[in-house]
Amino acid sequence: MPEARVAPMRLRAGSVASAGLACGPLWVLGSEIPLALADAPRSRMALERALQQARAELAALQSASIDPEASALLEFQIAMLEDESLLETAWQAIADGQTATTAWQRAIDVQLAEYVHAEDLYFQARSADLRDMRDRVLRCLAGRSAVGIPPGSVVLTRDLAPSVFLETDWREGGIALFEGSSRSHVAMLARSRNVPMLIGLVSAPERQDGYALLDAERGELVLDPDAADLADFGARRARSLSARRAGVAPTAAAPVHTRSGEHVKLLLNVADGRELEQIDVAHFDGVGLVRTELLLRTAAQLEDEQQQFEAYAAMVRWASGKPVTIRTLDAGADKPIPGYTIEEGNPFLGTRGVRLSLAAPGPLLVQLCAAARAAALGPVRVMVPMVTVPSELEAVRQLLDRAIEALLARSLAHARPALGMMVEVPLAALSIEDFNADFFSIGSNDLVQYLAAASRESGALAALQDPLHPAVLRLIRHVVKSATVRGIDVSLCGDMAADPRCVPALLDTGLRALSMAPAARAAVGGAVAAFSGALLSNPTD
Amino acid sequence: MMADDPSVDARAAGSVVLSHTGGLHARPAIKLTKLARRFDCDIAIGVAAVGPWKDAKSIAQVLSMKVPVDTTLHLSASGPQARLALEAIIRLVESDFQGIETSEQSDA
Numbered sequence: 001m002p003e004a005r006v007a008p009m010r011l012r013a014g015s016v017a018s019a020g021l022a023c024g025p026l027w028v029l030g031s032e033i034p035l036a037l038a039d040a041p042r043s044r045m046a047l048e049r050a051l052q053q054a055r056a057e058l059a060a061l062q063s064a065s066i067d068p069e070a071s072a073l074l075e076f077q078i079a080m081l082e083d084e085s086l087l088e089t090a091w092q093a094i095a096d097g098q099t100a101t102t103a104w105q106r107a108i109d110v111q112l113a114e115y116v117h118a119e120d121l122y123f124q125a126r127s128a129d130l131r132d133m134r135d136r137v138l139r140c141l142a143g144r145s146a147v148g149i150p151p152g153s154v155v156l157t158r159d160l161a162p163s164v165f166l167e168t169d170w171r172e173g174g175i176a177l178f179e180g181s182s183r184s185h186v187a188m189l190a191r192s193r194n195v196p197m198l199i200g201l202v203s204a205p206e207r208q209d210g211y212a213l214l215d216a217e218r219g220e221l222v223l224d225p226d227a228a229d230l231a232d233f234g235a236r237r238a239r240s241l242s243a244r245r246a247g248v249a250p251t252a253a254a255p256v257h258t259r260s261g262e263h264v265k266l267l268l269n270v271a272d273g274r275e276l277e278q279i280d281v282a283h284f285d286g287v288g289l290v291r292t293e294l295l296l297r298t299a300a301q302l303e304d305e306q307q308q309f310e311a312y313a314a315m316v317r318w319a320s321g322k323p324v325t326i327r328t329l330d331a332g333a334d335k336p337i338p339g340y341t342i343e344e345g346n347p348f349l350g351t352r353g354v355r356l357s358l359a360a361p362g363p364l365l366v367q368l369c370a371a372a373r374a375a376a377l378g379p380v381r382v383m384v385p386m387v388t389v390p391s392e393l394e395a396v397r398q399l400l401d402r403a404i405e406a407l408l409a410r411s412l413a414h415a416r417p418a419l420g421m422m423v424e425v426p427l428a429a430l431s432i433e434d435f436n437a438d439f440f441s442i443g444s445n446d447l448v449q450y451l452a453a454a455s456r457e458s459g460a461l462a463a464l465q466d467p468l469h470p471a472v473l474r475l476i477r478h479v480v481k482s483a484t485v486r487g488i489d490v491s492l493c494g495d496m497a498a499d500p501r502c503v504p505a506l507l508d509t510g511l512r513a514l515s516m517a518p519a520a521r522a523a524v525g526g527a528v529a530a531f532s533g534a535l536l537s538n539p540t541d
Numbered sequence: 542m543m544a545d546d547p548s549v550d551a552r553a554a555g556s557v558v559l560s561h562t563g564g565l566h567a568r569p570a571i572k573l574t575k576l577a578r579r580f581d582c583d584i585a586i587g588v589a590a591v592g593p594w595k596d597a598k599s600i601a602q603v604l605s606m607k608v609p610v611d612t613t614l615h616l617s618a619s620g621p622q623a624r625l626a627l628e629a630i631i632r633l634v635e636s637d638f639q640g641i642e643t644s645e646q647s648d649a
Binding site for chain 2: 072075076079084085086111114120122123126129
């Protein structure tokens with residue numbers, strides 16, 4: 001049977017968070033459609049996909065389970081999610097104009113009412129299973145599950161969690177979000193892995209399948225493209241690929257110098273280390289940031305010293321004698337680890353980074369042991385995130401002492417890594433001379449959002465987060481000057497370091513080390529080489 | 542015991558005493574609904590001969606009856622395989638949901 005011709009559908013995006021051209025089968029990720037774009041067919045489609053994903057998750061858990069109790073519990077949840085008479089309540093609520101989320105909650109509430117007040121404790125306890133099941137589907141509706149996303153998809157969803165990004169095999173695929181922010185973690189990851197990404201889509205499609213072209217040059221998602229679309233896209237894609245190859249491959253190896261001849265260190269930001277296979281160490285002066293919270297995403301991984309050691313050791317070997325800067329767990333806020341981080345009302349100002357590490361120091365001790373073991377293979381620097389006052393850094397130093405003692409007692413090869421800190425809390429930046437650190441790394445993303453009191457997860461507040469605001473540059477200059485006078489190494493590892501427009505201003509503050517995603521290396525190297533010294537228009541200081 | 546003439550397949554009714562320890566818990570209920578779904582007929586289940594009736598193919602409905610042990614389950618089916626379905630379900634309940642009671646004890 002020949003397929004009916006479908007006219008191409010074009011969805012405009014608010015902006016481009018990661019440039020490039022992607023194509024692949026469309027995958028609507030569970031995802032509740034934003035209220036403004038929702039109607040009954042789209043809401044039903046969202047809930048159907050979320051249920052499908054939740055069942056796939058449960059089936060995967062069940063096949064991995066060896067405990068008959070757990071297996072029976074999972075079987076019960078799968079059976080409930082397949083029960084048409086239960087789902088009928090939800091379909092009816094959607095037909096009555098409710099969103100997928102509300103409709104699903106309503107359907108489960110009807111069920112819960114049967115159990116919460118049951119006299120028999122067995123039946124009463126089933127309400128916990130129902131809540132668990134409800135929450136799994138809600139998570140899928142929120143797009144927080146990567147299970148079942150086919151490799152190379154163009155993923156359309158409301159917003160994407162970093163863990164979902166990392167668990168997805170992107171290939172030629174891309175990301176289109178109804179919400180999202182170009183400063184979110186996912187946007188940073190997308191740029192560093194060259195995954196094209198659109199944010200702020202202004203309409204929703206009527207279907208959840210078909211082929212999609214994601215044009216993150218013009219800011220458009222094209223569903224069911226016609227022959228003309230495909231030809232135009234193919235030609236532009238070929239041009240862009242050859243331009244990228246020309247831009248990346250022949251760049252000069254490190255070190256890079258300004259036009260006036262000063263050496264500027266270009267360091268690499270690493271997520272989980274897999275990306276290093278594609279990168280030639282000759283282009284970098286070392287690793288300026290390992291985001292270990294992206295490597296350690298479950299509570300179990302936090303306790304696994306050997307796995308961490310092997311991951312760090314691979315990075316140290318890759319770096320071939322250049323330093324590798326391992327940031328201790330920066331979990332919390334937008335990077336939760338189930339079973340470890342604390343859910344709180346204002347997480348960016350809450351128990352995250354070193355605050356969380358010191359509140360429950362077990363995982364940090366494991367991490368310090370793994371880092372010290374990797375330091376036996378080459379230079380390793382340990383960097384502490386979210387330090388506010390000197391006593392936090394000193395507490396980590398004592399834990400490092402304990403880690404070293406433990407390794408001595410276990411007769412394992414190790415060396416003491418340098419101990420430095422992120423400068424991202426304004427209070428720490430303003431009192432930088434009080435800190436006894438081996439090195440400083442300015443975390444400009446958090447520093448800017450804390451200075452402006454404007455969340456970087458919020459696309460609507462993007463205009464307030466100007467990294468080139470004179471107040472931001474003045475504070476960076478203060479940190480750089482103080483560190484340089486004391487002979488302490490200082491670098492910067494936020495998005496600013498990867499933005500060629502920010503590079504001249506950063507070099508003007510005296511900064512001579514920038515850490516960035518691999519994809520930014522060519523453009524930043526160019527901006528450094530073009531820098532001739534004083535900026536003509538610079539009002540700071 | 543079958544109340545209907547076994548030669549007429551269009552309708553069938555019957556009852557069986559649930560002797561399963563703990564009552565009609567999730568695992569026996571899943572077994573029952575899965576079995577019920579194999580037959581081409583509608584099957585109603587209830588704890589009284591006059592209803593109210595629940596859909597024996599729906600785990601949500603069957604479990605929500607919260608049936609305790611020693612209850613008489615009433616079944617009523619209509620459709621081409623009504624009699625076959627009733628016989629199979631009654632056999633399942635009479636056999637105490639064979640093979641599932643070993644791990645069932647721990648969650649009672």
